[in-house]
Amino acid sequence: METLQINTESKKYPVFIGNTVLDGLAPFIQDLSPKVTSILIISDETVNRLYFQGTAEKLESISRSLHSFVIPSGDREKSFDNYYKCLTFALERGLDRHSLIIALGGGMIGDLAGFVAGTYMRGIRFIQLPTTLLAHDSAVGGKTGINHPLGKNMVGVFHQPEAVFYSTSFLKSLAEEEWRSGFAEVIKHSLIADEAFYHWLVNEVTEIQKIPDEKLAYILKTAIAIKAQVVAQDERESGLRAILNFGHTLGHAIESKAGYGAISHGDAVSIGMRFALKLSESISGKNLHYIAINKWFRKFCYPVIPPQLEAEALLETMKRDKKSTMGHVKMVLLQEIGQACVQEVNDTLLLDSLEEFIMADKEQNSE
Ligand SMILES: NC(=O)c1ccc[n+]([C@@H]2O[C@H](COP(=O)([O-])OP(=O)(O)OC[C@H]3O[C@@H](n4cnc5c(N)ncnc54)[C@H](O)[C@@H]3O)[C@@H](O)[C@H]2O)c1
Numbered sequence: 047m048e049t050l051q052i053n054t055e056s057k058k059y060p061v062f063i064g065n066t067v068l069d070g071l072a073p074f075i076q077d078l079s080p081k082v083t084s085i086l087i088i089s090d091e092t093v094n095r096l097y098f099q100g101t102a103e104k105l106e107s108i109s110r111s112l113h114s115f116v117i118p119s120g121d122r123e124k125s126f127d128n129y130y131k132c133l134t135f136a137l138e139r140g141l142d143r144h145s146l147i148i149a150l151g152g153g154m155i156g157d158l159a160g161f162v163a164g165t166y167m168r169g170i171r172f173i174q175l176p177t178t179l180l181a182h183d184s185a186v187g188g189k190t191g192i193n194h195p196l197g198k199n200m201v202g203v204f205h206q207p208e209a210v211f212y213s214t215s216f217l218k219s220l221a222e223e224e225w226r227s228g229f230a231e232v233i234k235h236s237l238i239a240d241e242a243f244y245h246w247l248v249n250e251v252t253e254i255q256k257i258p259d260e261k262l263a264y265i266l267k268t269a270i271a272i273k274a275q276v277v278a279q280d281e282r283e284s285g286l287r288a289i290l291n292f293g294h295t296l297g298h299a300i301e302s303k304a305g306y307g308a309i310s311h312g313d314a315v316s317i318g319m320r321f322a323l324k325l326s327e328s329i330s331g332k333n334l335h336y337i338a339i340n341k342w343f344r345k346f347c348y349p350v351i352p353p354q355l356e357a358e359a360l361l362e363t364m365k366r367d368k369k370s371t372m373g374h375v376k377m378v379l380l381q382e383i384g385q386a387c388v389q390e391v392n393d394t395l396l397l398d399s400l401e402e403f404i405m406a407d408k409e410q411n412s413e
Pocket of ligand 1 (some may be wrong): 090091092093097106109119120121151152153154155156177178179180181183184186187188189190199216218219220221224227228311312366
């Protein structure tokens with residue numbers, strides 16, 4: 047088992063990574079102070095079917111009342127409606143200020159359940175039990191929230207969990223596209239902060255779904271450590287933390303315009319990263335390996351930009367991105383592989399670059 051410590055200004059907490067970490071869940075909860083009065087597990091239908099029973103068994107030694115709320119699977123469910131339903135359920139079951147919420151699921155559940163925990167009675171404790179590869183990113187750092195039809199993750203709070211129990215045994219049942227989606231965030235962490243890790247990934251990972259356990263453990267530990275370092279310096283994204291949004295300015299716009307859940311988060315981010323990389327090359331005049339990285343992404347079957355999306359509509363959505371100020375888009379760009387910065391990019395350059403990018407992707411798709 048690996049243990050990483052997350053040190054943010056508001057809270058310090060552990061991330062346990064490994065096959066058997068859930069054995070430590072009940073003792074961890076027993077030790078929390080003040081004592082936990084009741085537990086609510088929030089999960090989605092797929093995860094509930096696969097893992098609720100096993101998780102509940104791990105909690106048998108705790109004599110508090112255990113409740114379960116299940117919502118349908120998919121990113122469109124990270125909604126006001128489900129947020130409201132969770133709050134109603136929690137009130138009906140009498141959860142109080144010393145209750146604990148457990149987010150059992152991928153990033154969708156982690157964000158939604160974390161937001162419920164962050165706002166119920168002005169904030170109660172929660173624990174993340176991530177079940178996807180992508181959730182190595184979402185479960186750490188304390189960003190919680192839900193989508194609005196006009197923009198991804200537009201409503202939320204910063205609320206750090208008490209702990210993250212990352213059981214790699216959950217990952218075995220992930221579908222191929224979910225491995226790919228999660229791996230996009232792994233690639234992101236390497237590109238923004240760790241050139242050696244990027245080269246390691248290129249050389250050592252040949253098939254995303256068949257990563258041997260010891261390599262998977264190394265990947266999770268390295269990627270989470272990068273995220274931990276960034277959030278330790280800037281918990282509330284007043285500066286540095288924005289680099290974690292590499293690929294997300296366009297990625298979020300794609301998710302929002304295509305309809306939440308129509309394209310996976312990681313697939314959308316992979317397109318956003320290619321765009322940001324291309325733009326970084328044209329602004330800096332440097333060779334940042336766009337051609338090689340584009341080929342690498344194609345090898346792993348990351349998609350091209352959905353052909354029905356238009357540059358102007360995407361730009362309008364990008365202007366609502368949380369990094370934007372007064373309608374000016376700020377992009378996370380690379381200065382080098384492993385070194386990111388945030389830069390304002392004017393509308394004309396963005397629109398021209400987007401049109402060129404969409405055209406190139408269409409050609410690539412028809413090859
Ligand atoms: N808070 C943050 O810092 C942060 C960072 C990155 C992404 N996110 C958010 O995370 C979300 C994407 O996360 P995700 O890709 O994990 O999505 P997800 O939670 O929707 O999971 C993807 C799919 O996999 C299924 N699934 C989950 N675990 C499974 C398992 N072990 N076996 C089989 N199927 C399983 C789910 O039911 C779902 O259908 C987005 O909403 C994104 O905005 C948040």
